[in-house]
Amino acid sequence: MPTTIPPLADLLDPIRDYARRAGAVIMTHYQPGGMGDDVEAKGDGSPVTAADREAEAIITPLLNALTPEIPVIGEEAASAGDLPEIKQGPFWLVDPLDGTKGFIKGSGEFTVNIALIVDQRPVLGVIYAPAFDEEFGGYGIDTAFMKQGDGADQPISVTSPPPAKVRVTASKNHRNQSALDAFLAGREVADCDARSSSLKFCEVAAGRADIYPRFGPTCEWDTAAGHAILEAAGGLVTDVNGGPFEYGKADRKFLNDSFIAWGGTDPAEWFAKTGS
Structure with a gap:
């Protein structure tokens, strides 16, 4: 039986909330001057911090509760070999802290990424940059937005036609x-x-x-x-x-x-x- 996927519009607000919750936890670890020795190396040599793990530990259970039939692929779980079977059905992709190297150095250019994949294509995505309190999201066509701080959602679109340079x-x-x-x-x-x-x-x-x-x-x-x-x-x-x-x-x-x-x-x- 095919997996039932809720309307994407109904999923957007919960996903935004989950990204912000994870971002709040990440910010408790963030050090603008750079981190000390609280950094480990994964099997592939890439860095991981407690913030990565704690953020994913927030997001994954929330997604499992929101859409119990849809598996979740999280970066840190995947790195540890914990990969649910996705077959040909929909699944979530989670990067709890994208830009870990910058995060470690004290850069604010790190994000929480959550996306839903259907038929091998991403159909919904939310990106939250907690250090800037800046959020981006969208699903389908013509729904992309950004939100800065406590401001309202602002529609965004690519520049078309592109400039000569x-x-x-x-x-x-x-x-x-x-x-x-x-x-x-x-x-x-x-x-x-x-x-x-x-x-x-x-x-x-x-x-x-x-x-x-x-x-x-x-x-x-x-x-x-x-x-x-x-x-x-x-x-x-x-x-x-x-x-x-x-x-x-x-x-x-x-x-x-x-x-x-x-x-x-x-x-x-x-x-x-x-x-x-």
């Missing part, structure tokens, strides 16, 4: 400069801003950047929420050749290949111009 946002800690230079060769670039965490997706979704190329591996929980929000803002995410970018790669431990997050830029036109 492209505005690029790229990874601060994982940049492949040679691949980025090759991708942008022959293009007029207005600026290339380096950001941490899923906030790069938000920059494109809010029309503050036009493209986010990522050359190198990520995990599905790193990208799913931002992917959903970007599509809700009128953008899209593809592989580096303009093909589909899908989720549910359990056989690869939910590892992504390189991708491009597009604002108002048409991938077909981009690749036609470059001859790729």
Whole structure:
């Protein structure tokens, strides 16, 4: 029997609340001057803190109670080998603290990411940046929003058509400069801003950047929420050749290949111009 999925509009507010609850716990650990020795290394060498674990411990039970039939894939549980079977059904992806390296260094560019995957596509996403009290979300089409502090939700959308000089946002800690230079060769670039965490997706979704190329591996929980929000803002995410970018790669431990997050830029036109 197919899993029953509640209306996405009904799921949005609870997910926003869960992200904020996790963010509040993270902020009890946040040290703007940088953390001391309260950092461990996971099996893949990436860092993890108590904040990562405590945030995920808040979100996962809440999602299980909200949608008991829909499994939850959380970064920290997955890293420990705790992976529920997803088969071909819907599932949640949770990154309880995206941008851990920046968090450890005292940067405010870290986020809580929650996304719902249906038919290998992210259909709902929420990103909360607790240090900035800034929230982004969206589902489906034309529902993307941002909220700053106690302000009201503000609709956001990609810049379309894009400006003649492209505005690029790229990874601060994982940049492949040679691949980025090759991708942008022959293009007029207005600026290339380096950001941490899923906030790069938000920059494109809010029309503050036009493209986010990522050359190198990520995990599905790193990208799913931002992917959903970007599509809700009128953008899209593809592989580096303009093909589909899908989720549910359990056989690869939910590892992504390189991708491009597009604002108002048409991938077909981009690749036609470059001859790729």
